[in-house]
Amino acid sequence: MPSTIDTTLRSATISVLVENEAGVLARVIGLFSGRGYNIDSLTVAPVDDGRGRSRINVVTSGTDMVIEQIKAQLDRLVPVHRVADLTKDGPHIAREMALIKVTGAGNARAEALRLADAFRARVVDATTESFVFEMTGSTDKLDAFVDLMRPLGLAEVSRTGVAAIARGSRVL
């Protein structure tokens, strides 16, 4: 039976539970660059002090075969405890936070504030010629807000990358 090769690209949010040791992030990043995989977003932070583990969330894209390969390659790293493809394993929540600086005056400034309110962004800093909005949500929502701010004096964006977790009682 000839094996058919699927060339459809999909996005995947992969969570990796790792030993919190020196160089572990470099290992993960090096694996992606060395093997030519994409990183669309990456977050890492310690998640349980007691056992010294960190969680890395990577948003990547590729064919099903490539994403399976990424999972297998991550899983065989010595300090990796567990790997899950949240996108494939079931419903999950993915959020990121952004700080967005908009500068200007007059109508544009007022319009930026109105839109921020509609998007439930919080004003965390304000001067007479600038706002810094804080916003949490899906990557799409943040993208949409940033696009809206562009003509209204968007000056700078700082984003955290995606933090993700499975819905329900399932754990990594």
Added chain:
Amino acid sequence: MTDITAPDPQTLTTDLPQVGAEILLRALKDQGVEVIFGYPGGAVLPIYDAIFQQNAIRHVLVRHEQAAVHAAEGYARSTGRVGVVLVTSGPGATNAVTGLVDALMDSIPVVCLTGQVATHLIGNDAFQEADTTGITRPATKHNYLVKKPGDLARVVHEAFYVARSGRPGPVVVDLPKDILIGPAPYAPPPTQAHRSYRPRMAPDPTQIARAVTLLKSAKRPMIYTGGGVINAGDAASAALIALVRKTGFPCTSTLMGLGAYPANDPLFLGMLGMHGTYEANLAMHGCDVLLNVGARFDDRVTGRLDAFSPNSQKIHIDIDPSSINKNVRVDIPIVADAAHALEALLAAWDNDPTPTDCPALVTWWADITSWRDIDCLKFTQPMAKGGIIKPQYAVQRLYEITRELQAQDGRDVFISTEVGQHQMWAAQYFRFDKPNRWMTSGGLGTMGYGLPAAMGVQIAHPEALVIDIAGEASILMNIQEMATLAQYRLPVKVFILNNQYMGMVRQWQELLHGSRYSESYSEALPDFVRLAEAFHGVGMRATSVDQLDDVIRAMIASPTPVIADICVDQTENVFPMIPSGAAHNEMILSAEHGGSLQSAPGLTDHGLGLV
């Protein structure tokens, strides 16, 4: 330990606390290390001082750090144990990198201890400082920088565990000088499982059952084995032989797997892949069920991926889940150690009463026999006095004479190679009947591998006959190790197939670049006979076919290191050949069969871009 009132005397503290270097040696001893291949330098002087004051572990002084790693690979590959390397910081570590990548690509267990500047100097561009863990991260299976004395013993034990477990590989332990000279506590090898790295050894019984059902239904089965069978030890080879003989299925092997199945057995079709046999490659192309045991569908094996074994359902046994579905989509993946999986397959085969399709198998073997009858490795050696030596004939005679002598004295024979045409001829014409007798650089293709690897083999097997089948270009890449052979009286034989060309480069230039032999001819080769003598060895030369047997016999009989310079036909190429980007059924055969590189099928710009 059963008696808790009698503590291990080694864990009792003595009056003087031990320093890091002593703790390191104690950990190595507890890991069963007998030999270290190394080269001293400033950062590792405390370790060398500790080595000086003990006798349990032998140190072999190489002449270049790359050779230390290859020697450790040869030691590991021929014994099934972990090879150990000790090099200094900076250039010592960077010189070792080629060897580390070589061991990584070929899954050879090696622990490489590297010196490092003192912890407070790290990052200051100190003398002989290099970011060794940074440089070797993609060159190793795993690496460690020991920053606290309390971690030293634990890390060394873990390094050995990681190197030999699962898919084996090289592990670097970077040791700052202050850790080596300061006091450090000892810890024995851990008794509980590793916290995160626990490779799966036993196969999933459902997958084994599915595999047996598929294998029993096969009309045109094929078993394709690789280095994983060697790494899984003698039990894996024994189980493979039992399975092949029980099923009566044809069996082929990758370059790395040679010897796991006896080459002279009629069920063995020879090596497959780019320079594999006609029958092995056509059987791969035509089979309907393919069982891969411990091989990784490497590009040298598959040829053009979309035309690789196009009509088969595939079973893949591999201990490394990332090897499965990497290049080729398989139908039944089995993550397991090759020995466990083969034994489980044998048991399940016996328990399943379904008969195999005998008439279909008879037809399949008739096809295979017709391909085998082509005799794709045939060559013509002019036998008249003064006739030029064909390189294939030189390897064939080396094989026949070593087997003849082995039948008389029972002396074990180990072969290593460099990289190039001679390596392929060795793989084709030297027929291995036992595992762990064949050392070659498969994945990385490292010229200069063979001499130091042979050295490591000879250290592990002092009584054995160890021969490096070499090319005149490759051998010069680590020729300095002739001095190590002399120092330790290691009677390694270097059998050079000298055609004055980087033969494989020249072959590809003939095939793909209009015979423009750009920089592939060696204008000024050394006189290898005098070179051997300069290194306290014996040099010999054969320039015509009538001299060949005498030189081979004299070489083997010599108790010293020997370089045998075998001057061979300069124009000979390796056949069969599947050009890059071509399929298994698009092989080029030798001129004996009317083939030539100019008549190559399937040559495309795409193929030209592949190496």
